[in-house]
Amino acid sequence: MSLIEDLHRARTEEDVKDAYIKALGLKAVFKGLVDIQTPEIWFEAKETPTPPLLMFAQLLTYVRAARKRGEPIPGFLCVIDREKAALMPTEHALPLLNDPTIVWPKSGSAADKALAAQIAPIIETHFIHYQIDGYEAEFIKAVKDAVREGRIIRTPITPDNLRQVFDKWVAMVGVELGVKREADYAVLFFADIMHDGHTATMANLPARLLFNGNDPVFIMGADQYDLASARGYRNFWNIYHRPPEQKHRHYLLERRDSLLPMDDQKFKGAFYTPLHIVDKAYDQLAATLGADWQQRYIVWDMCAGVGNLEAKHSNLRNVFMSTLDREDVTIMRSNPAFAGAEIFQYDYLNDDVDDFGQIDYALSGKVPQSLRQAIADAKEGKKGAKPILVLINPPYAESGSGIGKGDENKIGVEKTRINGWMREMNLGYASKELFTQFLVRIRHELPTSTLAMFSTLKYINAPNFEAFRSLWRAKYLDGFVVENKAFDSLKGSFPIGFLIWDQRFQLSITEIQTTVLDRKGSLVGEKSYVVRPNSKLLNVWMAKTSAKGGPALPLSNALTVASNPRPKRQYAGAVGYLYASNNDMQHAGQETLISSSIFTGGNGGGIWLTDANLWQAAIVFAVRMLTVHTWVNHNDQFLQPSQPLSEEFKSDCLVWMLFSGKNLTAGADGLRWNDRDWSLTNHFIPFAEAEVGAKARFESDFMVRYMAGMAFSPEARAVLDQGRKLFQRFHATSFPNKIRQDYKLNRADAGWYQVRKALEAHSDIVTDFAPFREAYANLGQKLRPMVFELGFLPE
Ligand SMILES: C[S@@+](CC[C@H](N)C(=O)[O-])C[C@H]1O[C@@H](n2cnc3c(N)ncnc32)[C@H](O)[C@@H]1O
Numbered sequence: 001m002s003l004i005e006d007l008h009r010a011r012t013e014e015d016v017k018d019a020y021i022k023a024l025g026l027k028a029v030f031k032g033l034v035d036i037q038t039p040e041i042w043f044e045a046k047e048t049p050t051p052p053l054l055m056f057a058q059l060l061t062y063v064r065a066a067r068k069r070g071e072p073i074p075g076f077l078c079v080i081d082r083e084k085a086a087l088m089p090t091e092h093a094l095p096l097l098n099d100p101t102i103v104w105p106k107s108g109s110a111a112d113k114a115l116a117a118q119i120a121p122i123i124e125t126h127f128i129h130y131q132i133d134g135y136e137a138e139f140i141k142a143v144k145d146a147v148r149e150g151r152i153i154r155t156p157i158t159p160d161n162l163r164q165v166f167d168k169w170v171a172m173v174g175v176e177l178g179v180k181r182e183a184d185y186a187v188l189f190f191a192d193i194m195h196d197g198h199t200a201t202m203a204n205l206p207a208r209l210l211f212n213g214n215d216p217v218f219i220m221g222a223d224q225y226d227l228a229s230a231r232g233y234r235n236f237w238n239i240y241h242r243p244p245e246q247k248h249r250h251y252l253l254e255r256r257d258s259l260l261p262m263d264d265q266k267f268k269g270a271f272y273t274p275l276h277i278v279d280k281a282y283d284q285l286a287a288t289l290g291a292d293w294q295q296r297y298i299v300w301d302m303c304a305g306v307g308n309l310e311a312k313h314s315n316l317r318n319v320f321m322s323t324l325d326r327e328d329v330t331i332m333r334s335n336p337a338f339a340g341a342e343i344f345q346y347d348y349l350n351d352d353v354d355d356f357g358q359i360d361y362a363l364s365g366k367v368p369q370s371l372r373q374a375i376a377d378a379k380e381g382k383k384g385a386k387p388i389l390v391l392i393n394p395p396y397a398e399s400g401s402g403i404g405k406g407d408e409n410k411i412g413v414e415k416t417r418i419n420g421w422m423r424e425m426n427l428g429y430a431s432k433e434l435f436t437q438f439l440v441r442i443r444h445e446l447p448t449s450t451l452a453m454f455s456t457l458k459y460i461n462a463p464n465f466e467a468f469r470s471l472w473r474a475k476y477l478d479g480f481v482v483e484n485k486a487f488d489s490l491k492g493s494f495p496i497g498f499l500i501w502d503q504r505f506q507l508s509i510t511e512i513q514t515t516v517l518d519r520k521g522s523l524v525g526e527k528s529y530v531v532r533p534n535s536k537l538l539n540v541w542m543a544k545t546s547a548k549g550g551p552a553l554p555l556s557n558a559l560t561v562a563s564n565p566r567p568k569r570q571y572a573g574a575v576g577y578l579y580a581s582n583n584d585m586q587h588a589g590q591e592t593l594i595s596s597s598i599f600t601g602g603n604g605g606g607i608w609l610t611d612a613n614l615w616q617a618a619i620v621f622a623v624r625m626l627t628v629h630t631w632v633n634h635n636d637q638f639l640q641p642s643q644p645l646s647e648e649f650k651s652d653c654l655v656w657m658l659f660s661g662k663n664l665t666a667g668a669d670g671l672r673w674n675d676r677d678w679s680l681t682n683h684f685i686p687f688a689e690a691e692v693g694a695k696a697r698f699e700s701d702f703m704v705r706y707m708a709g710m711a712f713s714p715e716a717r718a719v720l721d722q723g724r725k726l727f728q729r730f731h732a733t734s735f736p737n738k739i740r741q742d743y744k745l746n747r748a749d750a751g752w753y754q755v756r757k758a759l760e761a762h763s764d765i766v767t768d769f770a771p772f773r774e775a776y777a778n779l780g781q782k783l784r785p786m787v788f789e790l791g792f793l794p795e
Contacts, residue, residue: 003136007082013047020045020080023136024143032524033108033515034062039238040147041076052086052129053120055079056093057111060119061104063090064097065515068287070161072239075151078143085139087146088127090153096122106478106513107526154241157193159251160286160294162314163259163337164279165193165240170261172232177218177225186259188218188225193242194249201243202253255314258339262311266335273308273393273454277486280521281498282312285452288478288500289389294318297389297450298374302348303438307332309391309454310341318386320371322346342368349416349437357421359445378448390442393454394435430459430468439472443503450477451501456494457481457635460509461531463539463583469531475505476512481527483631486519494586494634495527511794516632527632530639530794538623538638538792539583542616545608547571553597553671553678558664558753559744561673562600571608575683575702576665578617580624581605585636585793588624593662596680596751611706615650622653623792625660626784633793642791648713649786655716656779658686658703659723659752659772667699667749682749685727686720689748692727696748715779722772723752730755735762 006019017036020043021029028038036043044059056079063073078087096102102118105111130139157165166189173192174185184207191207194200200208207220216233218225227233244252267275285293294315301309304321306328313319319341321332329345332338344366351364361367377385397414414432418441422431430436435455442451451474459465459472479499484490497514509531516525534540547569554565579599581591593599594617599606609617623638657663667682683702712720735745739761743754750758759767788795 003140004132007132010047010082013045016047016080016082017043017045020085023140024147026147030522032522033526034059034523038074038147039072039152040074040150041078041143042074044077044079046079046081049081049083050079051116052079052084052127053116053124054111054113055081056086056088056123056127057115057119058108060093060096061108061111061115063093064104065108065287067097069283070155070286070291071283072155073153075149075153076143076146083133084129084131086127086129087139087142088123089146089151092126093119093123094153107528109526150238152238154237155239156241157244157252158248158291159255160291160314161282162252162255164282164312164314166259167262167275167279167312168239169193169236172236173227174261176227176229176232178228179225180223182260184220185261186256187220189259190253190256191218191220192216193240193244193252196243197237202249258316258337260336262337266331267306267308267311271393271395271487271489272305274486274488275308275311276521277482277498277517278308278312280480280482280517281309281452281454284478284480284498284500285389285391289450293389296386298371298378298386299389299391300371300446301391302346303392303394304328304332304343305393307335307338307343309393311337316340320344320368322348322366324348342371344368348441349418349434353417353421353441357424357444359441375446378446381448388446388449390446390449390451390453392438392452394438396456397434425471426467427471428467429464433458435459436465436468436472443472446503448504451503452498453501454496454498457497457529460497460499460512460529461635461637463534463537463637466534469509473506473508474501474503475507476500476509477502478514479512480515480517481632482517482521483519485631486517486521493629493631495631525632528794529635530637532637532639536640537583538620538640539580539605541640542607542613542620545571545574545610545613547574547608551674553673553680554600555595555597555664556599556601558595558666558751559668559671559680561671561678565600568598568600571610573610574608575611575614575700576609577606578609578621579606580620583638585627585629585633585638588627588638589629592621592624593664594621594657594684595664596666596682596684597678599664611702614706615654618654618657619645619650621657621660621662622783623787625662626656626780626787627793636793638792639794640791643789645790647711649783649790651707651710651712652716652779652783654707654710655686655712655719656776656783658684659719659776661756663752666744666751666754667747668744668754669746670744679747682751684751685749687724687727692724693731694748695731698749699747700749713782715775715782718775719772719779722775726759726767726769726772727755729767730759733759733762733765736764 003019003023010016010019026038030037034042035045044055046055059077059079067073073090075090077090078085096119169189170185179185187207191205191209194202195209207218210217262275264275298318300320302322304323307321310319310321316338317340321341321343323329324347326345329343332343346366351366352359352361354360361372378388416437418437419431422440436459477500479497481495481497484494484496511528511530513528515523516527518524549570549572552568552570554562556562577595577598579593581587665682665684666680669679671678681699683700685698686703686707688704689698735758739758743758787793
């Protein structure tokens with residue numbers, strides 16, 4: 001099938017991409033933030049016809065970010081949609097990337113017409129436009145020729161990326177050489193990089209690179225080293241440019257003795273940062289602070305462990321590394337990779353912290369004089385003083401928490417001297433968290449420093465860190481989030497941020513943009529984290545119902561009495577109960593339901609429902625349940641709507657709630673609690689008795705009256721129709737005793753939970769749920785994008 005035919009059939013952007021990949025025969029394809037990425041050519045794809053300049057604006061935003069991170073960029077750029085494509089050699093756009101007059105957005109998806117207009121004069125005449133209908137063959141040939149040329153704009157080797165480049169060389173080239181002594185890697189590495197592919201560019205090196213045809217051969221003394229496989233060698237030299245610039249060559253050579261290969265095992269402490277993610281952090285630092293940041297900043301890592309975060313540093317003379325455990329200090333000191341760095345034992349949350357909220361270095365005498373001087377100079381803003389960069393992955397542990405399980409997770413772990421300060425400052429929950437304790441001391445001690453920190457994101461947007469955020473303010477510069485599974489010791493599914501802050505500016509955090517890396521460190525998307533005051537969150541949108549009646553029957557499921565109830569009172573006139581606990585995506589899936597009496601499982605938190613607040617409850621319920629939890633959206637807080645809500649949206653949400661698996665409302669007698677029998681009355685049946693063939697009267701017709709006169713969308717009506725059939729089937733069925741007991745089918749007003757579960761359990765009759773599920777899925781599909789459009793969740 002031709003490309004034009006495939007494009008004709010394409011329904012989604014994914015289909016459009018796949019059509020082009022197939023037609024162009026693209027190999028080694030990666031689909032991530034850049035829609036289609038191959039070493040030689042990058043594509044931006046759109047499902048609908050889009051102006052090429054707009055697509056190039058977006059693609060160039062990614063190219064610029066990659067270039068800043070020191071990643072190789074391809075020789076060609078291509079933009080595609082279902083009608084047309086445009087191709088351009090990247091070199092024509094290079095002047096744009098350094099042009100200070102252009103305001104580049106933080107995220108590619110924010111590239112707009114204004115940016116397109118700015119880049120137009122430079123690139124307009126350089127890209128070739130192909131209407132696929134009519135020019136398919138020409139386009140395919142042009143791309144295939146471009147790929148065959150194999151042009152890539154390679155990354156230079158400099159003093160700042162030397163360590164990263166060396167580590168990659170060992171992994172891709174060195175391991176293929178059968179080297180006998182670890183120290184020989186550096187010797188061979190220099191022979192390789194100080195060569196332009198034809199001749200050596202430096203004389204008198206202890207090893208030499210020769211070529212046997214196309215195959216490299218290394219000569220060192222009497223030994224000859226051949227590559228077992230040349231694949232890594234080719235890939236490596238597709239990424240990097242050789243030789244390094246003349247001005248760097250001697251400096252690079254002087255660093256040779258510190259270049260021993262990293263043994264990953266040496267860096268596996270209990271809560272270590274994996275080295276492939278440290279590598280990404282160094283790319284991010286270069287992109288954010290400038291390629292020469294290692295020369296310009298003094299770095300202090302005050303929770304260095306065995307030094308993972310410094311393992312990629314190429315200029316250790318500017319580095320201070322301190323940590324709690326003496327054994328870790330010994331390990332760091334014996335590691336030649338850290339030769340030149342100042343390494344010392346120091347308890348950052350206790351040492352030198354006096355009772356008056358001050359730091360007094362005389363108390364422990366542990367902080368080196370040179371660091372004290374650097375801190376004083378930076379604080380004073382002394383002319384010529386190097387700024388300080390705090391580069392850390394602090395411990396994440398709060399008293400009794402599940403995060404960072406292990407030795408650090410002990411009751412009382414938070415009781416440090418800084419914790420004492422924070423309690424005095426009334427910083428609430430954040431005082432318990434070790435990493436926010438680090439931030440509080442850093443803010444006090446190093447107020448002008450730049451901070452680059454790995455941590456969970458709760459300091460950014462968790463409601464119980466609001467007091468902390470009012471004290472700890474800084475200007476966000478840039479960063480990434482990475483899946484926690486990249487870190488061996490962290491269970492669960494959530495993002496770990498590596499965020500860079502300029503603390504000289506005390507700005508409130510309202511929104512931060514990050515790139516998204518998967519556990520391997522590949523760039524897979526972008527994400528913004530939105531921060532709103534607690535008063536704007538969805539969990540305070542509904543007015544509280546203050547219950548004054550007698551004790552309420554506590555439930556832990558639709559029909560199960562809670563064994564360890566938190567006592568609550570009844571609310572006169574209530575028709576049900578909405579359990580909606582913590583206000584974030586992490587908890588929403590597990591902690592949202594409606595029931596016919598109070599629900600006391602989970603973390604508590606719920607509200608009695610009445611005819612006045614039911615419309616809001618349906619929306620809160622639907623909004624919390626519609627979006628699937630992922631590690632990326634884990635920390636997203638639900639927000640109050642930012643757009644007007646239509647009647648259709650309201651009635652759609654109501655129907656979606658009534659037929660959700662988390663609608664646990666029920667009608668049942670004989671629930672035993674507090675030495676007496678209790679009944680549940682079901683107010684949530686959307687049908688009258690006659691409609692569903694019930695054999696007895698429903699105690700409440702609340703929902704039928706509530707819905708009378710409401711207009712329902714075709715999608716909601718389809719759910720009601722299919723749901724009605726299941727209710728009818730339920731009432732027409734004689735259930736065996738076990739099912740009647742299990743689901744307490746002892747009165748007519750059985751709820752959706754009982755209807756569904758009883759029909760599923762009755763194996764003698766097979767109930768076809770498929771038509772219902774399809775209708776329900778359609779309604780969900782309609783509502784899902786509206787959660788974002790109406791402002792309940794950030795995009
Ligand atoms: C999450 S680990 C990170 C280790 C290393 N920087 C890395 O990235 O792999 C946190 C480190 O902080 C150390 N630490 C814990 N409490 C500390 C304190 N009060 N002062 C200094 N270091 C501390 C721990 O021993 C641990 O090595």
